Each structure stands twice: as C-alpha cells, then as structure tokens.
Amino acid sequence: MTVITRRPDNRLSRIIWAPGGKTVAQALEDAQGNLEEGRLECLDALRVKLEEIQALGRKAEQAPKLAIVQTLYSLSSEVLDMAGVYGMPELGQAAYSLCELLDNLAARKMWNWPAVQVHLNGLLLLADPVNAQPEARQHVIDGLRQVCRRVATR
Amino acid sequence: MNLLSRIFQGFGVRDPYRCYTAARAMEVCEEADLDLVVCDGSLKDGQAYDFVAALRRSDLAPNRFAPVMVVAGHTPLDQVQKARDCGANFVVTKPVTPRTLLERVLWVAQEARAFVELDGYVGPDRRFHNLGPPEGTGAGRRRSDAAVEAAAPPVAPIDPEESLL
Numbered sequence: 535m536t537v538i539t540r541r542p543d544n545r546l547s548r549i550i551w552a553p554g555g556k557t558v559a560q561a562l563e564d565a566q567g568n569l570e571e572g573r574l575e576c577l578d579a580l581r582v583k584l585e586e587i588q589a590l591g592r593k594a595e596q597a598p599k600l601a602i603v604q605t606l607y608s609l610s611s612e613v614l615d616m617a618g619v620y621g622m623p624e625l626g627q628a629a630y631s632l633c634e635l636l637d638n639l640a641a642r643k644m645w646n647w648p649a650v651q652v653h654l655n656g657l658l659l660l661a662d663p664v665n666a667q668p669e670a671r672q673h674v675i676d677g678l679r680q681v682c683r684r685v686a687t688r
Numbered sequence: 689m690n691l692l693s694r695i696f697q698g699f700g701v702r703d704p705y706r707c708y709t710a711a712r713a714m715e716v717c718e719e720a721d722l723d724l725v726v727c728d729g730s731l732k733d734g735q736a737y738d739f740v741a742a743l744r745r746s747d748l749a750p751n752r753f754a755p756v757m758v759v760a761g762h763t764p765l766d767q768v769q770k771a772r773d774c775g776a777n778f779v780v781t782k783p784v785t786p787r788t789l790l791e792r793v794l795w796v797a798q799e800a801r802a803f804v805e806l807d808g809y810v811g812p813d814r815r816f817h818n819l820g821p822p823e824g825t826g827a828g829r830r831r832s833d834a835a836v837e838a839a840a841p842p843v844a845p846i847d848p849e850e851s852l853l
Contacts, residue, residue, distance in 0.1 A: 538805040539813075542753035545723045550797040556700050558790065565698025565786035572694055611730045614761045618783020619691055626783050633762035641765050 573620060580616045583609050584661050587632075591654040598645050607636045613657070624671040625660045628653065631678040638686050649685050653678055692726060692759060695786050699793070710739035717743055717751045724793065725751075729760030729779070734767040736760075737774040744775035744810040753803055755796040756811075759784055775811025777801075 610632040618626035632653040707713040727736040761782040
C-alpha cells in the first residue's frame, strides 16, 4: 500500500495570523451580537418547526410513511440546531433524543408510536418557558434517553 | 441568514459562498480558491460527507487541501463511518456557539497534521498525536513510525494544581 504524505500551505493560517483585523474578544462579541439580532426570527422559526413536528407526529401515529418519518427527523435536527444556541439546551437534547429514536427505528424498519409520542410530549413541555424548574427539565431528558435506550435494546 | 452565517459574519468573514447542495458546493470549489470550507452535516443522505470525500479526491488544488469543518447535530448510524473517513479536519457537534466555533477555527489554522493520501482515505492524518503504531502491530506501516521509537517519551500531563509560572 502506498501512502502519499504532503504538507500543503495552510491559507487559513496565513489570514488568521496576519497583522490587523479583529481581536478574539471582538470577534466573539460581534458573532454573539449577530446571533442576538436574529433571536426573534429564529425563535419564531423554532415555534413553527415544533408545531410541524406535533402535526406530523399525529399523522405518524397509525401508519407512518417513510417520507413523514424522514421529515420528522429533519425537523428535529433543525430544532436541535436552534434551541441550544438560544438558551434552550434541554429542548435541543430532547430533539436529539427524537433524532436518535427515529434513526434507530428506521434502521430496524420498526415503528414504536408510544416512544415517539412521549418525545413529542417532552418537546411540548420543554418548549414552554413556564416549566422552568431545571431539575424537572433534566428529569424529562433523562426519561427520554431511557426510552431511547430501551427501544434500541429491544 | 442561518446561524452559521451569522456567527462567521461576526468573526469578520467577508464574501462567503453559501451553497445549499453538494453539487453547487463543488462548482464553487472549481471557481474560487477557498480558505476554509464549513459543511452542515445535516444535508440529506450524508451529502456533506460525500462532498468532502469527493473534494479531497479531486484534482482541485489548492481547495482539495483546504481546511474542512463539518458541523453536525445528530449523525445517523449509517453515516458515522462516512463522517469519520470523509477527510474533514474537524467534526464540530451542534449546537454551536461562537466560542466553540472560533476555538475550532483557530485550532485548524494551527494544524500541523500532514495531508495523507491512500486507497481508503484522503485528508489530514487521523492520528492527532504521533505515538507510533498500536501495540502488537510490529514496526508500523509508515516510515515516520520508526522515528517515534527514538523520540523522547511523551510529556507528562500538566498537573492542574501546579503553577505554570
């Protein structure tokens, strides 16, 4: 077996270490500022995605079509993207857990409505800022993970 | 504007190319010299990983050697191996924050790993530390493995209680 080893020029390195430009602190502050500018827009988009997840989930109760399951997975993945960035880590974790569950079920060509339903309920609960008790939220996440593990080992 | 674009714009990135399909991304790689490629791992059917692997195996210098970061949320079971072997410098897990992303960019900018090409893999060396071949595998498969035996033993980890001053 032949291995070719190269040491190509790192153009990124040249740009980053060139004199001038922003300091690390300034870059972080500006990036955070840009995220804050988009907060309302993103939270609106997040709410729409959560509603779509609930609606699709109900459609999937009886006879889930592959396309619906795939869309559910994509939407959960998008919720995972946004929730963590905007200070809702538990919602992101619940979305991750739903992704894990759907992927696992799809890989084994199975469907488990109760497990999906409990995730949908978990998302609803965690999306509501009224349910803000950190311990209770963590309890929900732990429960969802446990459901995932059980489904995976069945 | 998506979250990644907002963060990179804050870092001072000007004129980014934003592509929504792997095919368009490859076209851009043919048109312009890129300093950093950031792929969203959630593109359908592992397209992001296929794109990175195709870029690494292409003849598009200098872009085939450009640093590549994949930003991934949940990686489906059937794509884990693809993600590992696509040739990206880094896979960053979501949710991303400006701090973690900038740390990874700075890390990639200081990257000292060699770029290796072999039958099953093209990209930065997957060995982050050159500690020699795994135990029990003999002399190793690379010429550089032999040099490790003669090298000094690895530095002991820093004691967090000990002052570095």
